[in-house]
Amino acid sequence: METRDVISLISKIREKVNRFIVQEMVKQGLEGIGTSHGDIIYALLQKPRLTMAEISARINKDKSTVTALVDKLVRLGMVTKEREKEDSRFVYVALTGKGRELETVFEAISADMLEQFYLNVTEQEKEALLGILIKINNNF
Template identity: 40%
Template sequence: MKHQAILNYASRLREAGNAFILGELEKAGLKDIAPSHGIVLHLLFEAGELNMSELAAQARRTKSTLTTLVTKLERHGYVERIPDPADSRGVRVRLTDKGKALKPAFIAISDGLQNIILSRLTEQEADELERLLAKCVES
């Protein structure tokens, strides 16, 4: 059967990325952050604050998964939940000062990940790979 290795390569790429992230987090002394927190941090760096539904939708995670991620980040003081003024039952999530202070490390790690890819592929190849991977997962 052709193309059996595609998912294997995708899995290995994810494992290599996670290993890199964990190593860089450890070097930065951030032992309470996991690679899975990256999407939450990224979205909050961009938006400032979001309600839980917006955060789940944009992160493409279930609400229960997102709640678990936010709870862990909140426990370590990186985010806080605040009442949603537009919805009395709703909650918004925003970065604390400690969370905002993660941005330089977050950018450095993201740049490092990108450099790994661009050290192996041309810019055009990376663009094509990104397009093809998006096509595979965005149905």
């Protein structure tokens, strides 16, 4: 493998991580939920009420994609949508009780994923990797 292959390798790692996460969610009975749905739930676990625009910015997806993702989570009973009373252009999304119950599941999946991700990687290598990826990300 050559240094020019790094983007392809990052893409393959991303696919494997997403597959791992989806498989773990299925094991927990969360079939039909993709990693993008998980991103929304995670964002709402951090801040309990967000606008669609805030979710879009946090998960780096366009608003139409976020709308479709949120609508599915509404159908699954994991989130609610509510229009702002003073300005109906704003739609707020919040977790339901069922959605909040996913916090421990998400934490466990995240811990398992990180354990697998960093298997055989030293703390020094983790720090170096993070620093390099931050530099590359800032290039764009």
